[in-house]
Amino acid sequence: MRHIISILVENEPGVLSRVAGLFSGRGFNIETLNVAPTLTPGLSIMTITTHGDEQIIEQIIKQLRKLVTTLKVVDLSEASSVEREMMLLRVDAEGTKRAEILRIVDIFRCKVVDVSPEELIIEVTGEQGKLTALINLLQRYGIKEVARTGAVALRRGMQG
Known part of the structure; x- marks a missing residue:
C-alpha cells in the first residue's frame, strides 16, 4: 500500500x-x-x-x-489529508496537434507556461491519478520530457 x-x-x-x-x-x-x-x-x-x-x-x-x-x-x-503534486511536460505540438493538445490542457485545467513553434511546456497540479491520466492522454502526441515534484500533503482540518 x-x-x-x-x-x-x-x-x-x-x-x-x-x-x-x-x-x-x-x-x-x-x-x-x-x-x-x-x-x-x-x-x-x-x-x-x-x-x-x-x-x-x-x-x-x-x-x-x-x-x-x-x-x-x-x-x-x-488521516484525512490533501495531497498534490506538480508536473511540467514538454510536448511535441507541431501543426494540427496543437489545437487538440490545448483542448486537453483546458479540460485538465493545466497551464501552458512556454510556447515555441514545435512544442509546448505544460504545468499541471493535482493528485497522482490526474497526472497519470494526463500523461496517458498526451503520450500519443509525443511527450519529450517530464519533471515532477513528488507529493506534498497536509492533514485536513483540526486533526492535531
Whole structure:
C-alpha cells in the first residue's frame, strides 16, 4: 500500500542523508521525496511517499522518530489529508496537434507556461491519478520530457 509520511525536521546539514540512509539501510524504497522550509526558522518539512504493509510502515516511523533531528512524524495515509503534486511536460505540438493538445490542457485545467513553434511546456497540479491520466492522454502526441515534484500533503482540518 502507498503511504505518505510527513516528517518535521531541524533544517541542518546531513538531515536528508540520514533520513534517506535510514530507508536504504533497511531496504525500503523512497518513491518520492519533497523537502522545504516551514514558517518556523530552522525547521523543514519532508514529505516522503513509499510502499509497504502496515508492519513495515510502523517500523519506518519508529526508526524516523529515533533520529535526533526529527521533531514529528505523521503517516498522512491514516488521516484525512490533501495531497498534490506538480508536473511540467514538454510536448511535441507541431501543426494540427496543437489545437487538440490545448483542448486537453483546458479540460485538465493545466497551464501552458512556454510556447515555441514545435512544442509546448505544460504545468499541471493535482493528485497522482490526474497526472497519470494526463500523461496517458498526451503520450500519443509525443511527450519529450517530464519533471515532477513528488507529493506534498497536509492533514485536513483540526486533526492535531
